[in-house]
Amino acid sequence: xxxxxxxxxxxxxxxxxxxxxxxxxxxxxxxxxxxxxxxxxxxxxxxxxxxxxxxxxxxxxxxxxxxxxxxxxxxxxxxxxxxxxxxxxxxxxxxxxxxxxxxxxxxxxxxxxx
Amino acid sequence: xxxxxxxxxxxxxxxxxxxxxxxxxxxxxxxxxxxxxxxxxxxxxxxxxxxxxxxxxxxxxxxxxxxxxxxxxxxxxxxxxxxxxxxxxxxxxxxxxxxxxxxxxxxxxx
Numbered sequence: 495x496x497x498x499x500x501x502x503x504x505x506x507x508x509x510x511x512x513x514x515x516x517x518x519x520x521x522x523x524x525x526x527x528x529x530x531x532x533x534x535x536x537x538x539x540x541x542x543x544x545x546x547x548x549x550x551x552x553x554x555x556x557x558x559x560x561x562x563x564x565x566x567x568x569x570x571x572x573x574x575x576x577x578x579x580x581x582x583x584x585x586x587x588x589x590x591x592x593x594x595x596x597x598x599x600x601x602x603x604x605x606x607x608x
Numbered sequence: 609x610x611x612x613x614x615x616x617x618x619x620x621x622x623x624x625x626x627x628x629x630x631x632x633x634x635x636x637x638x639x640x641x642x643x644x645x646x647x648x649x650x651x652x653x654x655x656x657x658x659x660x661x662x663x664x665x666x667x668x669x670x671x672x673x674x675x676x677x678x679x680x681x682x683x684x685x686x687x688x689x690x691x692x693x694x695x696x697x698x699x700x701x702x703x704x705x706x707x708x709x710x711x712x713x714x715x716x717x718x
Contacts, residue, residue, distance in 0.1 A: 536612075536694065536708040552705065584651060596641075597706075599651035 497521065500585050500600035507575050507607050515570040515603050517585030523598070525591035526568040527552075528560060530581040531602075537584065543568055544591040575607045611635050614695050614709040622717055627682040629712045631695030634676065639698040642669050642680050644691045645711065651694070654680075685716045 498519040507513050519526065528540040539552030543562040557579060559571045568587075572579055583603045588595040612633045621627055631640070642655045655662050655669040657678065662669050666685075671678040682689055695709040 534710055536710040537696075537706075538708070539705055542705075582649065586651075596653045596656055598653070602649045602651075604649075 498585060498587055498598055498600040500583075500603050502603060503601070504604040505606070507572075507605065509576055509607055510574050513572045513575055513605070515572075515583055515585075515605070517568045517570070517600055518566050519568075519585075519587045519598075519600075520566065521587060521589075521598065522565060523587035523589050524565070525588045525595070526562065527586040527588075527597065528558070528568070528570045529584045529586065530554065530579075531584060532581050540570065540583075542591070575605075577607045579605065580607045581605060610710070611707050612695060612697055612709040614693075614712050616712060617710070618713045618715075620715045620717065621685060623686060625685050625716075627685050627689070627714065627716075629680045629693050629695075629714070631678045631680070631709055632676060633678075633695075633697045633707070635697065635707065636700040637673075637676075637697040638700045640671055640678050641696045641698070641706065642678070643694045643696065645694060646691050654693075682714075687716045687718050690714055690716050 501516045524545045527542045529537040531537050538554045540558050541560040543549045546565045549560050585600040586597040588597045615630045639658045645651045657671040666683045668681040692711040692713050694711045696706040
């Protein structure tokens with residue numbers, strides 16, 4: 495692994511189903527982030543983690559949960575998917591959560607909820 | 609009014625042209641980022657600025673903190689520069705969150 499990976503690449507999901515999007519980084523970065531990208535709205539922060547064992551809510555956290563059991567992994571779970579969660583999801587990481595640290599992005603997961 | 613606004617939303621130019629993409633913001637910031645999103649979806653960080661100007665190859669980014677404005681310039685544009693360019697600011701009162709612009713879609717025709 496080099497950098498940050500996400501799985502699956504894309505997924506079509508029935509409404510009401512539970513889904514976990516996976517994110518793994520091998521850069522030993524402390525901070526990790528989940529964004530969703532919708533046309534015309536730019537990236538919106540869902541949840542973040544400043545360091546392993548801690549998480550926080552971003553701009554649009556409702557309907558999503560995260561965990562950070564270790565440094566490398568930051569899964570995003572949709573407990574009961576709804577069509578409005580159709581989006582492209584990006585995971586990112588940075589060395590620190592502080593000012594101006596460069597964020598490195600995964601390739602994204604395209605999720606469609608029917 | 610969005611806190612970070614980019615202009616233009618869409619830009620089509622001929623190969624070789626000098627390109628300027630603008631970003632204006634309304635909050636106090638500690639840093640500003642320019643990122644590139646390729647047609648395939650991948651996002652790459654280009655610059656991080658807190659003052660002045662930075663240059664990398666054919667890309668130049670400038671920022672005027674007093675005017676709350678930044679520009680991204682591309683010299684001698686090439687079709688491979690076609691992408692969405694995104695501006696994001698790090699608010700001065702936040703430890704973690706970035707405020708994102710909606711992006712500028714650039715198409716360079718051969």
